[in-house]
Amino acid sequence: MNKPKKMRGKFYFLIIATLIFILCIAVRIPRMDWVVRQMRGALNMACPLQISERTITPLNNTKHLLVSAYMDQRVNGFDVRIIGIFKRDSIQPLYCVFCCPGQLSNTTPATILQHSDNFGFPYVTTDVMCRIPQNCNATHVSLLTQPGGERVFNQTWLPIRNQKTKGKEEEKLQFNFTVCISNLFGGFNNVLQFAQTLEMYRLLGVNRVVIYNTSCGPDLDRLLQSYSQEGFVEMVPWPIDQHLNPSHSWLFSKSGGDVHYYGQLTTLNECIYRSMDRSRYVLLNDIDEIIMPYKHNNLMSLMEMLQQQHPNKGVFLIENHIFPKKPYEPKWGPVPIWRGVPGINILERIYKEEPDRNVYHPHKMIVRPRMVQQTSVHEVLSIFGQTFKVPPDVCRIIHSPISTPTERPLDQLQVDTRLRNFTAKLIPRVNTVLRRAGLLT
Template identity: 65%
Template sequence: MDEIKGLRRKLFLLFIITFVSIFIFTVSSSRRNRSIPNHRRATSICPSHVSDQTITPLNNTKHLLVSAFKDQRVKGFDIRIIGVFRRDSIQPLHCRFCCEGSLSITTPANILQHSDNFGFPFVATDVMCPIPENCNATHVTLLPQPESGIASNQIWLPIRNRKTNMDEEEKLQFNFTVCISNLFGDYNNVLQFAQTLEMYRLLGVGRVVIYNTSCGPELDRLLQIYSQDGFLEIVPWPIHQHLNPSKGWLFSEHGGDVHYFGQLATLNECIYRSMERSRYVLLNDIDEIIMPYQHDNLMSMMNMLEEQHPNTGVFLIKNHIFPKKHFEPSGRFHLPQWIGLPGVNILEHIYREEPSINAYHPHKMILQPRLVEQTSVHEVIKHMGNHFQVPQEICRIIHVRVALQRALTLEELNVDKRLWDFHEKLVPNVDKVLKRAGLLNSEGQG
């Protein structure tokens, strides 16, 4: 009997200890939950679908999203989403974040259309989002209503440029990045492309970014070689799958949905893509070379310009046309191994137009990306610091293309052999990359 009573006492004590333990755990958990912000108490269900595309349709709208970047240079906002929005159907939007696996509360978005739209229905757009307090955001999505639920097909964008306290001089991977806005229309100018990229290598460029809608088969082989080397970053740009892109710059003349295959969105995206990796960004077309005329490389030129013009974020470079209809008469660089290759041999074109004082001549630019918010094609829309127009005796754009001033005779053009200063390294480097792409062999074109 005594043994039974002893057993009962032990069971009762065990019950009391278990009850007290459960009570203490419940109170402790409740206190911990009250101390955690709302966005951290949400169910860990994000992100369910992360976009792996370079163009992502925004659910239940006519808008397209490109990419999201952390950008704390604008007071009150932390995230910049670059997109292409239809101007006549812009409605309020709200930002929701994934905070290391948990949903945040929503915050109101500020939608900024870029001022240059050239009359087209769709325009490059920035969506600015504030991040809720105590949220270490990794992904962002946009919603039409505040605090609305997350649909099963909701698409999230990863947030880039999340480094903190970056020491510019120590952490930047490249001194110069060239941004080429768009390849389209089965572009296949292989020889000029190779010459341009190899010229930029000699000038000190470490990386080229190109947005590719379509290109010819030979150029595609060359792109893959440069990509394998890590010198070229190819960003797929299937804008034609979403919109009717224009091949011209003005809606009233060319029609379509968006200017030049979405050129303004890609130029801005490239600036932000390069912000944590490159000291300078060059914005120019694939048939243009930003060429220093008093220095052997871009870094030496920029060191001089920055010393003379501190706190300058935008350097404007004047365009100079080298008409491709005029050839250097000796044929010195009419090389047999390049005969039959698609494209223009820029070394054969040494005659330069003098820009007319009565005409507008668009610039291209060298930028410090951390001092730029928004850009157009030929000028920056929003930036910090100063801008400076570089004198043409210091730097010009070598632009081999159809003549701009078609009435000029050969005698009225200037002889400019600046490219020839680099021929000893340029020619073998071009041959080497063309051969690697299977476009050249020792006897001639393969």
């Protein structure tokens, strides 16, 4: 994707070098070191020559991968946070170099922070913290394995995002709620549940959904392209399988592979920083989960109450409740028009399992992104504020997995028809988006 930029950069460099050489001949300058200095100046003026437009960029001379760079001045002594995926047994000293307007900066030593959750996999989500030198209004950053020295022509640069985050008022943010979905892989084609969940979130007040896509089925791709054109969904390409052997599971000892669950931990962190400058709240959950308020009709009313009661809290843990595949409500049945649409109908599921709170029970989260430094799947790893566990009668997750490993008898389940409170608005909306994507006849 970045080949044209690379070729243009080399072309411009050759033109400048040729002009300098011609000038030297014309004025008969004998000192070739002057030519070298001018060529270096031309290179500096053109920095960066190669700007990565990829979501996963290999770091030269290492086994590591870089994802994105963000301005982050919340930690004293640092200005920029680079999110990456590093091989744990191959981490070596690194040095940050910045592109300032018209010149390259001096290198500064990087601080490398491995996230504490790696679930035994060889590769781990990693933050590289950099300090920008004085008098440098940095626009791009790169990492080197040696301090100082000559810059190689094929060095790849990352744009520094969130340049105006510091001091920005929450009231001016673009979105109130962003949902981060990670990750689509394996030709996933559960169209009906996807449409139902996204439209349910829209009814609850979500403004933006970010999805990291390794691969999905053709029908789901049509649906997501339609949502992207509308602007509700932001699709982030995530070709992790082109760089590593990603695991289909969360634990290395059970599945092997290079990285946890197609890099889920990295995408969740990347999504928080991607949303930090534009969204008041971020919801971290999977597509088969709906964070559902039970005492409010939308997420804003819920969060206004929770923030008023708990002003110092930056992370709100939402308890998971599973709605299994069987039994389901036979009288409801699928809406006839949906019979040919791939995927499950979550409106059939009105029976839920009561969690066993005597053992570890996972939660998902609503977070204030600018209070989070690092996150895992079910809890944050580093936070500036505090965490609050939301009572399940106030808000809980409606989790409708495609399948469940065990089937409980009916007398061990509870009836929960909360989703059906929204069907009068939900069903027409689902029909509209499916028809717009050409998935309904």
